[in-house]
Amino acid sequence: PLTLAYVGLMLWPFHLLLLCQDLRKKSRYLLVISNLALLYFSASRTAQAVALIVSVGYLFYTFRGRNRLIVAGSLALCLAGVFGTDNNVSRRFKSMGTQISEEKESPYRDDRIAFWIVHYIMVKERPMTGHGINLDKAYRVPYYDRIGLPNFKKAYEAHNQLLQLAAEGGLAAMFAFIAWMGTVHFNWKQAPRYVHDIRDLTIICLFLGGLTQNAYMDGEVRFALLTLMSLAFAAGFGQREPT
Numbered sequence: 001p002l003t004l005a006y007v008g009l010m011l012w013p014f015h016l017l018l019l020c021q022d023l024r025k026k027s028r029y030l031l032v033i034s035n036l037a038l039l040y041f042s043a044s045r046t047a048q049a050v051a052l053i054v055s056v057g058y059l060f061y062t063f064r065g066r067n068r069l070i071v072a073g074s075l076a077l078c079l080a081g082v083f084g085t086d087n088n089v090s091r092r093f094k095s096m097g098t099q100i101s102e103e104k105e106s107p108y109r110d111d112r113i114a115f116w117i118v119h120y121i122m123v124k125e126r127p128m129t130g131h132g133i134n135l136d137k138a139y140r141v142p143y144y145d146r147i148g149l150p151n152f153k154k155a156y157e158a159h160n161q162l163l164q165l166a167a168e169g170g171l172a173a174m175f176a177f178i179a180w181m182g183t184v185h186f187n188w189k190q191a192p193r194y195v196h197d198i199r200d201l202t203i204i205c206l207f208l209g210g211l212t213q214n215a216y217m218d219g220e221v222r223f224a225l226l227t228l229m230s231l232a233f234a235a236g237f238g239q240r241e242p243t
Contacts (some may be wrong), residue, residue, distance in 0.1 A: 004041070008208050011038075014202070017197055052204055105152060159213055
């Protein structure tokens with residue numbers, strides 16, 4: 001489900017902006033609806049929340065005046081429909097008022113906090129070199145023991161892309177990844193504006209989504225991201241922004 005969620009998240013800016021380019025093309029509505037279905041059935045609150053954040057941000061940035069009011073009203077109606085009824089999305093988000101993790105096993109409000117503390121300790125121990133790649137459960141278990149979680153069944157990875165990179169390759173690896181994401185912004189400068197927006201929103205989705213999961217460690221997610229970037233490059237190749 002998480003692979004499905006983050007592949008859907010990587011595709012979301014592409015489908016959303018295609019629709020915004022021409023609201024008269026019915027096939028683009030089908031793409032957006034299909035993408036929403038992927039996000040819904042993945043049951044990932046992070047992916048759903050990030051998709052909502054980038055959508056609201058983009059639509060409010062793009063539309064002005066009366067159109068912005070229409071967009072705001074439409075979003076409000078959709079959110080009221082989702083959270084005002086009993087459905088999988090509303091139940092999962094409402095559960096955050098009491099606890100975030102299903103089947104929580106640690107004393108923390110969310111088990112991810114335990115994951116983050118353990119990997120923060122790893123970073124503190126070896127900030128420059130890290131502990132090496134592919135840290136397995138046997139390597140992580142003693143760190144969970146140190147924070148008072150012996151026999152912790154969910155002795156998982158960091159569930160944070162930046163922390164995971166820092167734990168494995170040191171702070172240099174983490175900052176190299178951040179720099180790579182930043183440099184993507186400077187590609188395809190001659191492409192039309194919508195290609196720029198797809199590029200930037202996709203990177204924002206990758207960054208925000210990676211705050212609660214090791215999204216980029218998933219091979220399918222990397223494949224979807226690089227395929228999308230290749231398509232964006234092909235779409236903008238040889239084109240120029242109208243002046």
